[in-house]
Amino acid sequence: MSANLKINKILVANRGExxxxxxxxxxxxxxxxxxxYSKADVDALHTRLADEKVCIGEPPSQQSYLFYQNxxxxxxxxxxxxxxxxxxFLAENPDFAAASQALGIKFIGPAPDSMRLMxxxxxxxxxxxxxxxxxxxxxxxxxxxxxxxxxxxxxxxxPIILKAAEGGGGKGMRIVNSIGELKSNFLxxxxxxxxxxxxxxxxxxxxxPNSRHIEVQILGDEAGNIVHLFERECSxxxxxxxxxxxxxxxxxxxxxxxxxxxxxxxxxxxxxxxxAGTVEFLYDIDNDEFYFMEMNTRIQVEHPVSEMxxxxxxxxxxxxxxxxxxxxxxxxxxxxxxxxxxxxxNAENWKQxxxxxxGNIEKFTLPGGPGIRVDTAFEANSKVLPYYDSLLAKLIAxxxxxxxxxxxxxxxxxxxxxxxxxxTIGFHKKILKNKRFVKSDISTSFVENEFKx
Amino acid sequence: xxxxxxxxxxxxxxRKLFQEMKEFKITRLVIQEDDRKYEIEKxxxxxxxxxxxxxxxxxxxxxxxxxxxxxxAKEEYFAVxxxxxxxxxxxxxxxxxxxxxxxxKVEKGDPLCIIEAMKAVNEIESEVTxxxxxxxxxNAQAVEYDQTLFLIxxx
Numbered sequence: 001m002s003a004n005l006k007i008n009k010i011l012v013a014n015r016g017e018x019x020x021x022x023x024x025x026x027x028x029x030x031x032x033x034x035x036x037y038s039k040a041d042v043d044a045l046h047t048r049l050a051d052e053k054v055c056i057g058e059p060p061s062q063q064s065y066l067f068y069q070n071x072x073x074x075x076x077x078x079x080x081x082x083x084x085x086x087x088x089f090l091a092e093n094p095d096f097a098a099a100s101q102a103l104g105i106k107f108i109g110p111a112p113d114s115m116r117l118m119x120x121x122x123x124x125x126x127x128x129x130x131x132x133x134x135x136x137x138x139x140x141x142x143x144x145x146x147x148x149x150x151x152x153x154x155x156x157x158x159p160i161i162l163k164a165a166e167g168g169g170g171k172g173m174r175i176v177n178s179i180g181e182l183k184s185n186f187l188x189x190x191x192x193x194x195x196x197x198x199x200x201x202x203x204x205x206x207x208x209p210n211s212r213h214i215e216v217q218i219l220g221d222e223a224g225n226i227v228h229l230f231e232r233e234c235s236x237x238x239x240x241x242x243x244x245x246x247x248x249x250x251x252x253x254x255x256x257x258x259x260x261x262x263x264x265x266x267x268x269x270x271x272x273x274x275x276a277g278t279v280e281f282l283y284d285i286d287n288d289e290f291y292f293m294e295m296n297t298r299i300q301v302e303h304p305v306s307e308m309x310x311x312x313x314x315x316x317x318x319x320x321x322x323x324x325x326x327x328x329x330x331x332x333x334x335x336x337x338x339x340x341x342x343x344x345x346n347a348e349n350w351k352q353x354x355x356x357x358x359g360n361i362e363k364f365t366l367p368g369g370p371g372i373r374v375d376t377a378f379e380a381n382s383k384v385l386p387y388y389d390s391l392l393a394k395l396i397a398x399x400x401x402x403x404x405x406x407x408x409x410x411x412x413x414x415x416x417x418x419x420x421x422x423x424t425i426g427f428h429k430k431i432l433k434n435k436r437f438v439k440s441d442i443s444t445s446f447v448e449n450e451f452k453x
Numbered sequence: 454x455x456x457x458x459x460x461x462x463x464x465x466x467x468r469k470l471f472q473e474m475k476e477f478k479i480t481r482l483v484i485q486e487d488d489r490k491y492e493i494e495k496x497x498x499x500x501x502x503x504x505x506x507x508x509x510x511x512x513x514x515x516x517x518x519x520x521x522x523x524x525x526a527k528e529e530y531f532a533v534x535x536x537x538x539x540x541x542x543x544x545x546x547x548x549x550x551x552x553x554x555x556x557x558k559v560e561k562g563d564p565l566c567i568i569e570a571m572k573a574v575n576e577i578e579s580e581v582t583x584x585x586x587x588x589x590x591x592n593a594q595a596v597e598y599d600q601t602l603f604l605i606x607x608x
Contacts, residue, residue: 039599055597056538070598073539073570077595103571 007031007082007106007323011075012050014086015065017377017394018299019046022084025315034078036071038064040385045377052078059387065089068096075105082106082322088389091298092119108322110275110297117271118295121165122203128292131270133263136282136291138205146186149204153182156206162186164193165201173240175207208284208291210443213237214249215280215296216264217306219317221327222274228261229306229314230336233440236431238354238447243424244431245302246341247309250402250440251283260290267292276303276318285443301344301394304375308340308398338398339405343413343431345393347384349422357422358386367415371398371408384421392423402440406432427451530604531581539570541596543588551592553585553603565603568596583607 009032012022019035023046026033035050040059047053054074057064064070066089075083083100085091085108094112101107109115118124122142125135137156142165143149153160153176162174162185174185186202194200213234220226233249234242248257264279278300280293303314312334321327348354364380376393378384384392397412399405410432416425431437434450535541543551543566552564559565559579568575587604590596 054538054595055599057598064598069570070538073537073568074595074597076570077538077540099571 007319009034009051009078009080010082010084010108010319011036011071011078011080011105012046012084012086013065013071014084014089014091015041015044015046015377015388017375017391018086018088018301020049020377021315021375022086023049025313025319026084028313029316029319031319034074034080036065036074038387040387043382045379045382054078059385061089061387068099071096072099072103072105075100076103080105082108082319084108084319085298087298087301092296094119106322108275108318110273110277114271114273115297118297119166121163121167121294124295125292127271128267131266133267133292134290136205136208136293139203141203142201143204146183149182149186149202150179152204153179156204159207159209161205161207162189162202163205164189164197164199165203166197166199167193208282208286209445210285212249212251212283212285212442213242213280213293213444214252214260214283214290215278216261217300217303217314218264218268218273218277218279219312219314219321219327219329220268220274220277221321222324223326224269224272224274225327226265226268226273227327227329227331227334228265229310229312229334231257231260232302232305234302235442235444236437236446237444242302242344243447244341244343244428245305246339246402246405247305248336248339256288256290263290263292267295273297275321276314282444301391302342304373304394304396305340305342308373308396309336309338310334338400339402340396340398341405341409343395343409343428344391344424345395345416345418345428346390346424347392347421348390348424350424350427354424356386356390358384358390359421360384361418362420363417365415365417366393367395367412369408369411369415371405372396372412373398392418392421395428406438529607530586531583531607532601533565533577533579533603533605534599534601535568535577535596536598537568537570537575537577537596538598539568539575539596541590541592541594541602542567542569543592553588555585555588557585559583559585559605577602579603579605581605581607 010026011034012019013036023033033050035047035053036056037044037047037053038057038059056070056074057067083105090096092115094115097107097109097115098112117127128135139152159175159177162176174189176182176185189202190200193202214231215234216231217229218226230247231249232245232247234245236244260281267279268277276299278296281290282293283290299318307314347357349357361378361380361382364378366374373396374393378392395412397405397409399408413425413429436442436450545567552566553559561579561582563579564576565579566577568577583605585603586606590602
């Protein structure tokens with residue numbers, strides 16, 4: 001690699017709010033941008049904000065945003081020197097990252113090898129153990145057969161969870177409470193994993209029914225400097241999909257916070273990680289223990305809350321790191337101050353099973369005022385398309401403390417007016433008013449336990 | 454492009470190889486160099502070139518607003534569009550003649566241009582026999598998905 005790799009032009013291999021977020025960061029760094037779009041996204045905001053735009057295919061993602069050849073062909077022909085993958089689509093695809101690098105185009109993310117290591121659940125766990133990071137009791141390698149699964153389940157005790165080794169996003173996970181359930185679930189889970197991830201490999205973990213999802217944002221440069229930007233609490237989930245995230249986690253003591261955050265840094269150091277990344281942990285409330293769950297090797301949807309409390313622009317750092325620059329931040333420079341909450345506002349009908357609600361947006365009045373940030377690619381008269389995910393906007397509320405952050409979020413939710421499509425704004429209003437949420441007395445089962453649909 | 458091609462097979466070499474392939478009727482060439490691999494595939498039968506779709510050749514009205522018809526407004530031309538995003542070249546090498554010029558007759562299956570993407574050279578062939586009425590892209594320009602490259606008056 002050349003000693004002074006400078007990035008002049010970035011191709012943003014994504015759409016929606018994250019494409020807009022990347023373009024904004026690039027603009028602030030005086031870097032040119034190329035937006036890519038499918039035929040359905042001709043008028044999308046990201047195509048208007050970028051310096052250049054190029055159509056890469058048909059509306060279905062497989063024929064556009066996931067189609068390597070056209071993305072890389074566009075990057076080459078328009079002379080991009082870097083590609084930002086955003087999240088989703090090709091963001092955690094090591095082959096795409098490697099193909100991009102082989103063409104001399106910098107992939108703004110970790111090395112393909114780091115992505116490969118963390119994509120495989122049992123390999124990732126093994127690496128974490130090496131680094132002294134606690135892992136959930138379970139299988140060391142993939143579990144090949146039912147007898148093997150039974151033996152292991154007896155050892156660690158029920159309930160257990162069956163997971164696809166190559167899985168993610170909650171797909172292919174099954175909670176198993178007894179030997180009987182294991183028998184009926186093992187084969188199904190294998191088949192499901194095969195279908196979804198082209199690999200029927202399963203592994204087993206102890207299931208922690210009363211736990212919180214806590215993750216740590218890290219940033220590392222290519223010289224091996226790694227810092228954390230504190231934790232995020234993401235226990236407000238539905239079907240393993242995060243709905244609301246906040247930082248700091250009100251439940252952690254300063255000692256445990258330090259411990260979790262420094263373990264996340266150890267984890268990243270052990271695999272020579274660079275770029276932005278997130279180490280996810282499960283915090284077992286009953287036993288006051290935390291365990292490594294997985295590492296996300298990309299920018300995450302919920303990164304803005306960490307930006308709000310630390311003042312660090314994670315996207316800009318990610319680009320600078322990819323350009324070969326060293327982190328100009330020491331851990332002691334990073335101070336968290338205040339509290340931030342993010343609500344993921346989706347175009348979904350939450351009163352009818354959170355069914356997605358594509359269609360034409362009529363009114364789109366954004367909230368504002370002190371402490372409010374909105375990341376969105378939508379506007380009045382734009383369309384929510386059926387081909388892509390249903391994220392409409394990320395509404396972020398910052399306050400001096402959690403109470404003020406909650407108050408501002410409640411105010412902002414009331415100001416946010418969307419007509420034409422269903423949204424989850426109403427559901428978020430309920431969460432923000434919930435007594436257990438207000439006390440931060442929650443677990444990953446919070447939504448399921450508190451709300452009946 | 455500055456420094457990014459230093460240790461790669463140059464475009465000139467690619468073009469030469471491509472020319473040789475044509476002469477010797479080689480349709481596919483793979484060069485492996487350490488961990489890098491280059492594949493050149495001559496697009497003889499477009500069905501073979503996975504995962505790229507066949508160029509879509511749609512009949513369009515020459516009076517469509519974004520096209521300026523060279524002749525009478527009622528005439529219909531075939532628009533040759535590209536399914537591949539990349540760099541458009543009118544000839545197989547900088548020194549060789551363009552595959553086609555405006556006003557020339559092309560047979561179905563004749564090469565019209567090449568599009569380079571991911572160091573692979575894709576040849577776009579005419580799906581119809583007729584006269585080339587217009588070439589809508591300049592040599593060495595970036596082309597996007599479904600962009601019209603040629604208008605052909607079908608025979």
